[in-house]
Amino acid sequence: MTETGPLTGYKILDLTQFESGTVCTETLAWMGAEVWKVERPGTGELGRYSIAEPDQDSVGFILVNMNKKSITCNLKSAEGLDLIYQLLKEADAIVENMGPGSIEKLGLGYDKCKEINPKIIYAQIKGFGMDGPYKDYPAFNPIATAVGGMPAITGFPGGKPLQSGLNLADSGAGYMCAMSMIAALLQRERTGVGQRIEVAMQDVVIAFGRSSWEPYYREGRPPKRVGNGMPLEDVGPAGMYPCKPFGENDYVHIYCSRHPGSKHFSNLCRIIGRPDLLEDERFATPRSRFQYKDVLDPIIEEWTGQHTKQEAMDILCKADIPAGAVLDCDDITKDPYLRKRGMMVELETKDRGKLVVPGFASRMSENHVPYKPSPGLGESNQEVYQGILGLSDEELQALKEKKVI
Template sequence: MEGPLKGVTVIDITTNISGPSLTMILGDLGADIIKIERPFIGDDSRGMGPLWEGEGVYHLQINRNKRSIVIDLKSEEGKELLYKFVQEGDVFVENFRLGKAEEIGFGYETLKALNPSLIYCSLTAYGQEGPDSKKPGYDAIVQAETGIMSINGPPGGESARAAVSILDQGSAMWGAIGVLSALLHRERTGEGQKVETSLFETGVFWTGYHLLSYMATGEEQVKMGTGHSSFAPYGAFKTKNGELMIGISNDSLFGKLCKALDKEEWIEDPKFKRNLDRVKNRNQLSREIEQVLSSQDASYWLERIDQAGVPSSIIRNISSMIDHPQMESTQMLEEVAHPLIDEMKLARLPIRLSASPVRIRKAPPLLGEDTISILQDSGISQETIDELLSKGVIQTKKVERVAKI
């Protein structure tokens, strides 16, 4: 069984995190990703530490299922190679600062003229229009711009960025959804189109209910730490030896929690009876819950609260996830054969398709390891390849790949 995008060719000139994450999704779904990289340096993510046998871990996670070709796109011969790939391909993805693609000859109108059925995806920091559209922006910068950092962190404490790249990878998801939608549209009509998304628009979307809350109340949203502005009790609570995360989103769950804590009198307490009451009196309720929880270890309370059917968890370290039984059951880590790294495992795409499975078919490529095979597949003669190599227009790396796992 093959992935649903088998037969779709994606020309990928992205770098860093957002664009490569987008094309990784398409690659995991079965598309052939031709990753075009700069001479010597390649994708910036290759140098993002820590390094594992010389390979950046960012690069390893978001560049599997791709073929790497090194082309000097500043040279005329290099541009002609890219134009040839575009004419033969289905999807083109770039994440330059707005206007850069047009400046170097790879804008939408230019490539559309070469291939009218092309799906052209542009992922930017701030979108295609407006006063900030040409500003550079990384994930954390746009988290600050969209208000995410202002509501992230402990109550009354310093602002904090989300520790994972939520806007890079979130915009990658929207870009991939856009490409899939455009491919479906093309299948029906034969028409290509441009797909646009940005970190800024993703950030605005993620803060949606906070924006509505402000519109409804006129009150500035504040940091809640592990808490939630709309529900109580909700957050991390101290036990005898650690913290327990508990989430209560309705009155029924609150009743179950009360029984698990042997505090059934709280169910009819007018200060706690309804969620709006609990939100208003959240500080008192939290103090009383922690007073109860302080009598036993976190594992004791987790078992009782779990048995009651209340959402809860011990706050785990990243290291504990490697051997997490649920991780093994869902097979979220997939072992991949890499020429340099022994027993490398990567987090798979978190979706399952019964008829066209999503899988990691190929390890993240070494810089330029597929240059020759990509050019040969495109019908370019060995004589021309040798000439391009001698001029430095392309680069390659011989790889002795380990046996497939």
């Protein structure tokens, strides 16, 4: 089968680092785009090596740089910048997520890139809107989620706001940028016009939290923190219930719908052997069940405690009761279905042997791009600089000696 995907033939100049930008370009690469990852000569991008292991690629780097080609270039040298200008003429898009103002200082702002290649798709990921009061502020995932509204609704009543353990702002901004770039490339096919794309991590988190505006307008105040409950409304049952053998992540989340006509609660009462609860007026409605959750939850916990989290999930879901086992990285990595599906993929790495890591979340019937490990530093210099720009062996060697690449 030919190794092609929906983006095969498109060339992306990748000036990203850490997570948000690298997730964007990795997503494009997984769909067949040829991604030229530009790194510093000798040291690579800032996320390539960890402090503890400076001589081998970090797992974090491997996770977000699969299927790319690494080229080295000193962007602060005139000769290095000229190489990037030449590559811009051959590229369909350029992506960067540097700190505020950094790309402009390097001489690679939008106006300059558009001058070199009028059809370029120019994509940027920043923490905040580039025309607003926070445009010069630094931002990482926890900062973006804080100003995007997520911690304000995460945590237990009366407690501090809590951050999620997931990098939602980083990866979310990466996916949003990739989606926008694909749309821009499609539009360019029709119009012949390139464009600038700006994705702010704060905006992405706000968009993820759109459901918060339902209780906000209904109750006239920001939504309160509800722990493991239902954030849209005070309903029950909705929460985490412990399972055997009662380890740190041995829980199942159960949620019975708030909507009229739902059979979730009646099904739950039947499954746990307590049909009598349906005759108790305290549990007559989703809201009343929330009001008396201190009575109801221990009854449910008595049943879940007799099962493992996976057993509980299977029994409940087969009875049309929404439930989810709390799976951790170990559970997910060892899940045979996720391996078969291709969500978790086995990757042979240069420094770390075989790793099982998350792959591309979408299944596309005509995407035939195989997974490839993250590139070694500068391993595609010859392929790109000679194959794309036509540099000779002598020119390439001279650039290496001057530490331009």
